[in-house]
Amino acid sequence: MNDAFDMRGESHIEVHKFRAGAIIIATLLALVIQASFPIHFTKAAIIDLPLLVTIYFGLSRRNPSTGLLLGMVIGLLQDSLSGPTVPLGLHGIAKTIIGYLASSIGARLDTEHPAARFALTAAFFVTHQGLLVLTRRILLAQPEPWFTMHLFVAALVNALVAVFLFLLLDRLRKN
Amino acid sequence: MVAIPSRHKSLVLLAGIIVLQVLLLAVQIKRQSQGRLIRVWTVGAASPFERAGSYGFGWIRDTWRHYFALQNTTKESEQIRRENDALKLQITQLQGKAAEADRLAVLLNFRRSHGEVPMIGARVIGTGAGTASLTIQLDRGERDGIRKNMGVITPDGVVGKVVEAYPNASQVLLLTDKESGVGAMLADSRIQSPVGGQGEPLLVMKYVPNDDAVNLGERVITSGMDRIFPRDLPVGTVAEIKSGNPFKLIQIKPAANLERLEEVLVLLSLRPLEMKNEENSGDAQPPAPGAANPRPVAKR
Numbered sequence: 094m095n096d097a098f099d100m101r102g103e104s105h106i107e108v109h110k111f112r113a114g115a116i117i118i119a120t121l122l123a124l125v126i127q128a129s130f131p132i133h134f135t136k137a138a139i140i141d142l143p144l145l146v147t148i149y150f151g152l153s154r155r156n157p158s159t160g161l162l163l164g165m166v167i168g169l170l171q172d173s174l175s176g177p178t179v180p181l182g183l184h185g186i187a188k189t190i191i192g193y194l195a196s197s198i199g200a201r202l203d204t205e206h207p208a209a210r211f212a213l214t215a216a217f218f219v220t221h222q223g224l225l226v227l228t229r230r231i232l233l234a235q236p237e238p239w240f241t242m243h244l245f246v247a248a249l250v251n252a253l254v255a256v257f258l259f260l261l262l263d264r265l266r267k268n
Numbered sequence: 269m270v271a272i273p274s275r276h277k278s279l280v281l282l283a284g285i286i287v288l289q290v291l292l293l294a295v296q297i298k299r300q301s302q303g304r305l306i307r308v309w310t311v312g313a314a315s316p317f318e319r320a321g322s323y324g325f326g327w328i329r330d331t332w333r334h335y336f337a338l339q340n341t342t343k344e345s346e347q348i349r350r351e352n353d354a355l356k357l358q359i360t361q362l363q364g365k366a367a368e369a370d371r372l373a374v375l376l377n378f379r380r381s382h383g384e385v386p387m388i389g390a391r392v393i394g395t396g397a398g399t400a401s402l403t404i405q406l407d408r409g410e411r412d413g414i415r416k417n418m419g420v421i422t423p424d425g426v427v428g429k430v431v432e433a434y435p436n437a438s439q440v441l442l443l444t445d446k447e448s449g450v451g452a453m454l455a456d457s458r459i460q461s462p463v464g465g466q467g468e469p470l471l472v473m474k475y476v477p478n479d480d481a482v483n484l485g486e487r488v489i490t491s492g493m494d495r496i497f498p499r500d501l502p503v504g505t506v507a508e509i510k511s512g513n514p515f516k517l518i519q520i521k522p523a524a525n526l527e528r529l530e531e532v533l534v535l536l537s538l539r540p541l542e543m544k545n546e547e548n549s550g551d552a553q554p555p556a557p558g559a560a561n562p563r564p565v566a567k568r
Contacts, residue, residue: 125314128394128405129321133329135527138395157278165285173310174397176439177432178447180296181306182289189289193282232293 109153115265116163119146124170139247141218143167145255147188148217149262151195152204160199164192180233187224191217207256214255218248308434311405315437318394319407326530330364371531378423378533385498386536387421388412392529393437402445402467403431404529409438417496419535425502425523426450426490427532438534442526443471443503451493452503454482460491463503463520469527471504473518478511488520497535 123142131138147167151160168188172181195217198204204213222244229235334356375389390412394405408414410433420427420440428442441448442465449464452473459482461475476482486506492499508519 121317124397125317125321128314128397129318129325131395132322132392132404132530133325143397158281161278161282161285165289169289169306170310171397173307174314174394176396176401176403176441177307178401178403178441178445179396180293182293182296185289185292186286189282189285193278197278228293232290233297 108155110267111150111153111265112267116150119150119262119265120163120167120170124167124174127171128174139250140254141221141247141251142258143171143184144188144191144218144221145214145251145258146262147192148195148214148255149259151192152199152210152213153262153266155196155200157193157196157200160192160196161189162192164188164190164195167192183225183228183233186228187221190224191221194220207260210259211252211256215248215252218251219244222248307432311432311434311437311439315393315405315407315434318405322391322393327364330367334359334363374423375531375533387533388414388536389531390414390438390534391531396439402442402448402465402526404428404440404442404532406438406440406532406534407436408534409434409436411435413536414438414534415538417538419497420532421497421501421535422524422529422532424525425504426497427524427526427529429496430534440532443522443524444469444526449494450497450503451491451495452488453491454506455487455489456483457481457486460493462494463488469522470507471520471522473506473520474515476516476518477514478516480516482506482509482516482518484509 120143123146127140127142147160147164150163154160154163165185165188168183168185169181171184171188172179175184195213198213202209204210223239226237226239229237372389388408390406390408392404393407396403406414406420414430414433416430416433418430418433420429426443428440428445428448430438431441432439443450443463444465444467446465446467449462451460452463453460454476457480459476459480461473463471463473466472473488484506488503488506490497490499490501490503502523504520504522506518507521508517510517
């Protein structure tokens with residue numbers, strides 16, 4: 094493990110560093126899979142891989158500035174791949190905030206346990222959807238429901254996928 | 269100048285980036301632009317990987333369906349099983365190619381039977397990278413003659429319309445998207461009314477008065493009034509009818525399988541077109557003089 098430690102607060106929480114290019118490759122792979130996978134496996138559209146990658150690197154890097162910048166880039170790329178009916182900035186704003194929150198929480202809590210990762214991902218997913226609805230309602234004047242059963246199921250599915258995906262992404266860390 | 273405490277720097281950065289993106293949204297709404305340059309770059313960079321990903325996932329899916337899912341059914345000796353496995357793999361590859369050939373043959377037949385309508389076949393290589401819109405990405409773009417607002421169909425029915433054309437790719441807004449719509453009419457009663465998406469698998473037909481008779485299972489076809497799709501293309505069938513105020517609430521099941529699209533046809537014309545009745549369609553005959561009269565498409 095890397096020896097860099099966050100000295101803020103009372104507890105010393107390890108800041109993880111990753112192999113060169115790991116964050117960029119994981120991000121691009123997440124976006125490409127998100128765009129290609131649902132063609133063949135329709136139900137896979139429920140999984141928001143770019144969001145999971147944002148949360149993971151936010152929780153691991155534990156630097157709010159890096160987290161929010163990564164969230165912004167991922168969000169804007171997702172917007173530009175989603176077609177002109179999705180304005181640039183819709184996912185950008187939501188993922189910027191999620192990146193910031195994830196890295197801020199990651200700097201204060203130990204987020205390595207699968208149960209913690211499950212709970213945090215579910216909470217972040219709901220928050221992310223809430224931010225999308227808020228942006229649509231306030232800035233785009235598009236009425237969207239705040240809560241649906243689909244959102245609840247999607248949050249659980251994404252949280253479950255995150256537990257396994259994060260274990261996979263842990264392998265990209267520098268030892 | 270007031271110095272910002274280091275612990276607040278990230279918060280200031282967050283606020284700054286949010287404000288910038290809100291401004292970006294405002295500019296797009298005000299100017300009705302969608303940041304085309306950024307999208308062209310992103311789609312241009314991503315589409316080769318999407319193409320590769322699409323083929324890769326397709327291969328995995330076919331292998332899973334035709335090989336692994338059947339593997340437990342064979343209870344033969346090790347030697348025979350090995351030979352069998354090798355043959356299955358070969359069959360898998362051949363089945364994949366045969367299925368693709370079948371799909372392409374259907375598209376080709378459809379194109380031949382509608383020779384007066386210029387169209388081009390395209391492969392679906394991606395979907396919208398999010399749940400905010402229902403779009404698909406095609407492997408053909410402006411260089412193949414595809415332009416914004418062109419109609420996209422399959423031999424089964426209407427798929428959607430091109431919302432953005434890039435040099436080597438294009439994005440199609442599916443009929444099921446909330447912002448999508450098509451001029452349509454009921455095939456039997458000839459009642460005209462737009463059909464739109466609602467972000468769900470079923471479409472909705474708007475503005476049919478409660479007094480008008482509509483039957484379950486009745487076919488819905490294009491009316492040509494949207495000036496994108498030619499008349500008489502299948503849109504779907506009436507799946508549910510409820511009384512509303514002041515119009516009926518009619519749910520339509522799309523004719524094309526919008527959840528499993530692999531190849532589509534793009535109508536290469538921005539002018540209103542007339543489709544020939546398939547019964548009369550020979551090899552690239554010119555449209556009949558009376559084609560302006562709406563006629564239902566012959567059953568396939």
